[in-house]
Amino acid sequence: MDYLVSYGELALKGKNRRFFERKLLQSLKNIFKREKLSMEASFLYGKILVKSREEHRISEEVLKSVFGVAALRPVYSFPYDYERLKEELIPVLRPAVEAGSPRTFRITAKRAFKHFPVDSMAVARELGRLVLDHFPELQVDLTRPDLEITVDIRSEGFFVSLEKVKGIGGFPEGSQGRALLLLSGGIDSPVAGYLAMKRGLTLDFIYFHTPPFTGEGALNKVRSLAETLRRRGSRSRGNLYIADIAGLQKEIISQGKNDYATLLLRVAMLKMAGAWARQQGYDALVTGDSLGQVASQTIHSLAAVDAVAQAFTLRPLIGYDKTEIMALAESLGTMEISNRPFEDCCSLFVPEHPATRPGEAILRQESEKLPLGPYLETPDQFIRAERV
Amino acid sequence: MTYLDNAATTPPLKEALLSLQEALADYYANPSSLHQAGFRTAALREEARQRAADLLGVSPGEVIFNSGATEGNNTVLRGIGSLLKRGKKIALTAIGHASVENTARALEREGTPLVRLPLIKGGLIDTEHLEGLIDSSCALLSVTAVNNETGLIQPIQGLIRQARALHPDILVHVDAVQSFWSPLWQEWSALDWDFLTLSAHKIHALKGTGLLLIRKGRHLHPLLTGGEQEHSFRPGTENMPGIIALGMVLRQLAKKRDSFLRKIRHLEESFISGIDSLDGYILNREKGLSYSPHILSLAHDYIPGAVLQNALSEREICVSTGSACSDRDKKNHRVLVNSGYTGQQALNTIRVSLSPLNSEEDITFILSALDEISKTIGPLYRKVR
Numbered sequence: 001m002d003y004l005v006s007y008g009e010l011a012l013k014g015k016n017r018r019f020f021e022r023k024l025l026q027s028l029k030n031i032f033k034r035e036k037l038s039m040e041a042s043f044l045y046g047k048i049l050v051k052s053r054e055e056h057r058i059s060e061e062v063l064k065s066v067f068g069v070a071a072l073r074p075v076y077s078f079p080y081d082y083e084r085l086k087e088e089l090i091p092v093l094r095p096a097v098e099a100g101s102p103r104t105f106r107i108t109a110k111r112a113f114k115h116f117p118v119d120s121m122a123v124a125r126e127l128g129r130l131v132l133d134h135f136p137e138l139q140v141d142l143t144r145p146d147l148e149i150t151v152d153i154r155s156e157g158f159f160v161s162l163e164k165v166k167g168i169g170g171f172p173e174g175s176q177g178r179a180l181l182l183l184s185g186g187i188d189s190p191v192a193g194y195l196a197m198k199r200g201l202t203l204d205f206i207y208f209h210t211p212p213f214t215g216e217g218a219l220n221k222v223r224s225l226a227e228t229l230r231r232r233g234s235r236s237r238g239n240l241y242i243a244d245i246a247g248l249q250k251e252i253i254s255q256g257k258n259d260y261a262t263l264l265l266r267v268a269m270l271k272m273a274g275a276w277a278r279q280q281g282y283d284a285l286v287t288g289d290s291l292g293q294v295a296s297q298t299i300h301s302l303a304a305v306d307a308v309a310q311a312f313t314l315r316p317l318i319g320y321d322k323t324e325i326m327a328l329a330e331s332l333g334t335m336e337i338s339n340r341p342f343e344d345c346c347s348l349f350v351p352e353h354p355a356t357r358p359g360e361a362i363l364r365q366e367s368e369k370l371p372l373g374p375y376l377e378t379p380d381q382f383i384r385a386e387r388v
Numbered sequence: 389m390t391y392l393d394n395a396a397t398t399p400p401l402k403e404a405l406l407s408l409q410e411a412l413a414d415y416y417a418n419p420s421s422l423h424q425a426g427f428r429t430a431a432l433r434e435e436a437r438q439r440a441a442d443l444l445g446v447s448p449g450e451v452i453f454n455s456g457a458t459e460g461n462n463t464v465l466r467g468i469g470s471l472l473k474r475g476k477k478i479a480l481t482a483i484g485h486a487s488v489e490n491t492a493r494a495l496e497r498e499g500t501p502l503v504r505l506p507l508i509k510g511g512l513i514d515t516e517h518l519e520g521l522i523d524s525s526c527a528l529l530s531v532t533a534v535n536n537e538t539g540l541i542q543p544i545q546g547l548i549r550q551a552r553a554l555h556p557d558i559l560v561h562v563d564a565v566q567s568f569w570s571p572l573w574q575e576w577s578a579l580d581w582d583f584l585t586l587s588a589h590k591i592h593a594l595k596g597t598g599l600l601l602i603r604k605g606r607h608l609h610p611l612l613t614g615g616e617q618e619h620s621f622r623p624g625t626e627n628m629p630g631i632i633a634l635g636m637v638l639r640q641l642a643k644k645r646d647s648f649l650r651k652i653r654h655l656e657e658s659f660i661s662g663i664d665s666l667d668g669y670i671l672n673r674e675k676g677l678s679y680s681p682h683i684l685s686l687a688h689d690y691i692p693g694a695v696l697q698n699a700l701s702e703r704e705i706c707v708s709t710g711s712a713c714s715d716r717d718k719k720n721h722r723v724l725v726n727s728g729y730t731g732q733q734a735l736n737t738i739r740v741s742l743s744p745l746n747s748e749e750d751i752t753f754i755l756s757a758l759d760e761i762s763k764t765i766g767p768l769y770r771k772v773r
Contacts, residue, residue: 212698212765253768 001056002077003063004152004159005041005048008070008169023172023200024048024068030234031066044156045112060165067198067233068175069167073150075159082118085151085158089127090134093149096162097135102146104139105131113155123151171200173233177283178202179314180241181229182273185221188288188317190334191325193229195316196286203229203286204239205388206276208269210249213349217340224337226388232332240388243272243379251370252349259355260366262296267309267367268375274311275376276383283312290317290325295354304360308367390705390750394590395536395566395683395741400633401592404640411632419626420617433626436635440599443642444584445577449604452618453631456598457565458487459611460585461530463600464561465491467608468528469500476527479503479551479558482726483511484532488563489722492530505531510674511540511727515550522554529558534566537723537739538672539683541570548580559583559606565590569652570680573645582606588630592743593637597630648744649681655742655751656681662755668762672729672737682743685724687736688762690769696738699761705754708739 007024025048028041038053039062052059056074063072076092078085107128109120118126128140131149138147152159179201181193193203205226209219223240230238248268252261273285289297296305306313317325329335375382391399411432417425419433434448441448454460465478465488480492482504496502503521506514513531522529529551534541544562551558561583567573568591576584583606588597600622602608614623641648663669663686672685688696693709700707724734740754 211702212695212761215694215698216701250768253771 001052001059002075002159003050003052003059004044004073004075004161005050005063005069005167006046006071006073007048007068007172020068020172020175021048023175024066027066027068027172027174027234028063030236031062034234034236035062037062044154049156049159064165064167065232066172067168067170067200068172070169071167072165073159073161074163074165075152075161078158078160080155080157082116082158085160086127086130089130089160092160093131093135093162097138097147100147102138104141104145105147105149106140106142106145107131107149107151109151109153111153113153115155116153120153123153127151168198170198173197173200173235174202176200178204178281179284179286180273180277180280180282181205181286182269182288183207183222183225183240184288185218185225185338186288187329187335187338188290188293188325190225190229190288190332190338191320191328192286192288192316194232194328194332194334196314197229197233199316201284201286202233202235204241204282205229206241206243206273206383208272209242209244210246211244213246213249221337221340223386223388225334228332228334228337230388237387240386241276241383242386243269243276243383245269245272245375245382248370248372248375249349255369258366259351259353260358260363261349261351262354263301263305263358263363264366264370266296266305267363268370268372270305270309270311270313271367271372272375272379272382274309276379277311279379285311285313287313287315288317289315290320290322293322295356298356300357301355304358304363307360308364390703390753392740392742392746392750392754393706393708394743394746395539395739396708397589397595398592398743399745400594401637401640401745404592404636405633408629408633408636411636412629415628415632419628420615429628432635433628433631436631436638439635439638439642443638444601446601447604450601452600452602452622453626454598454600454618454622455596455627456589457485457563457585457587458598460587460598460600461485461487461561461563462491463608463611464583464585465495465528465530466611468559468561469495469498472500472527474499475501475525477501477503477525478528478530479505479522479526480530481505481507481511481513481532483507483535483537483723484530485536485563485565488530488532507727509728510677511535511538511723512674512677513542513547515543515546518550518554522551522558524555524557526555526558528561530561530563532563532566533572534564534570534680534683535723535727536566536683537737538685538727539566539679539681539741540727541567541572541678541680544572544579544581545575552580561585566680566683569649569682571678583608588634588637591637591641592745593634594630597627597634599634644744651744652742653681655746655748656684658748658751659684659740659742659755662751663758666755666759666762668766669758670733672724672727672733682741684740684742685737686740687729687733687738688766690736690766691761692735692769693738695765695769696736696758696761699765700738700754700757703753703757705757707754708741709737 032039040051041048107124109123111120150161181203183189183205197203207222226240252264415429415432417429419430437448437451440451492502506517508514548560559582562581564584565587582603584601586599589595610621612623617623668689669686673679697709721734
């Protein structure tokens, strides 16, 4: 089966349009190759034509999940020969008409190729007459037809489709730049990463490891999450950076119970991730913060942490409820991974009365006491990269 | 690597399995097949059965091969269940292995009432107070001989005697998986149980193999239907690799159990005296109770078990925790908390479990690691307590 892929929002982008189109085409090709799918993609003015030898169910599943795909139509392709189209259209329609037993129909003709001598209204009338001749039980209904037969007229040929499938939307992966997702192993950060990817960011991942407070189990969860997210996009491999900040963690704890402990750790993590992002050429950080979810995610906490950390951070979940986040995590398949039991012994260090209206000045002062220097100047000393 | 997690699984006994590959290449025929090759394989299976029977002091007809103790425990609890009249109860502790506990809970949801036996500190069944709990409405008593987390040995003989005094027809199931290094092992032939479950990979054979012992004249409803293997009780072509390996390992164990046990006891002694001289650790053992020498459960005053486990793992020392740190995993503290330990102690517990393949150096190594961890990480946790 062939498919005409359209990319909605993308097409509005004026001069950049070619760039976005190319990114989308590349995404499709990468996925076909990675998943060893017998599918090919090529440009067709304003659309992408995908020729697939895979089962329809699989092709559709793959295509509608690619970032940047607004919609797709399974199409029957005919060569550029109007007489032949009229001969061959009916046998193609018959199974659909018999299976769906529609009572009404309409023909929508679109003449993308303006040199075609017959105008679209005339094509619709002519083909409509043909359909009525062969399926006398059908009636024309232009406003709410049971079956809409779309005929795309292009110099490459005629493309007839009976349905339109909504795609995931967003922008092609990488069309907006590269970002570093702070993955914790919890439920939220993978969802935030997915939303960032959907808006066209290529993602790599950073995880802050604090052995022995967190163990190999937590790290394995993060590996699975990173891989699951990476596979949502088109790449065959991504980078997971494992940053060992056990030394810092110990430093923070050894200063004793501190209402700012969690915020200090967040400042440290964002500063370090920011330094790494600058060094490695990432455009932004992404976190799973959702406004008000916990003490460290109140508007005051976020503002103070951001002011001190000075790292450009996107928070795609800021307006999401926990239930919405969980539903998304479920559909992404990350929920099951995030829920795997693991030892989170850092929770013991969480202050009993964490600051919810932290003072920026105090936070800055406290963070200056941390031995952050080497973590920011030579982050590679503490970070090892894995391919996921 | 220092492997001290032998209650989870044991390394296969290499010297016993030297000829396994060859045996598997030769004895490939289906033991149910009625030809020479089939007979030969069947004979090998029977040899393994005979060895198991000899070692346990039962008759070969009472031994059924299956996939392990989880299957065995399910078979007993569920197999009884379907023979039970409605309303008949199952008596058990709240500190059994998950394969008993969760099966019992599933049966409870299906309408079988459970009777929980009273425990004293440490998890010992209080056999003095079974009256009013065990009576003619109890069809089955299910008990774990040696607790897999604490190593506690239950007074099986007294328990069975007491239970039968209260209800002579009660059926008794013993989960004997961790009993191999306990004195109970030599008593199984004399004790009056009805069903006994065992697992091969806990005694240096392979995973995926288990034994279910059913006393002559007792009946269970099989879990599976199919062919006539294992007296139609456990249909499906036998797991010959597992059975052959078990036969080989049992032959060695029959010869070496005494010397192996001496070694384990020796290691146990070294560990206990070492722990006594370390600051911050306490053994989860109660005065007056008996423990299998191969399981040593201990807690740190401040450090969570999971952190101890991670820190040991960094040093390539493998141990288990019965529990996890986060609050949502409280259910993992079930055994220790129901044995009478505080949530804090349960949280801070690790389990060190020995095999005869361990050495004195392993003990020295883990003791010095535990000492170092206590000294470096202990103060951090003391601060946040």
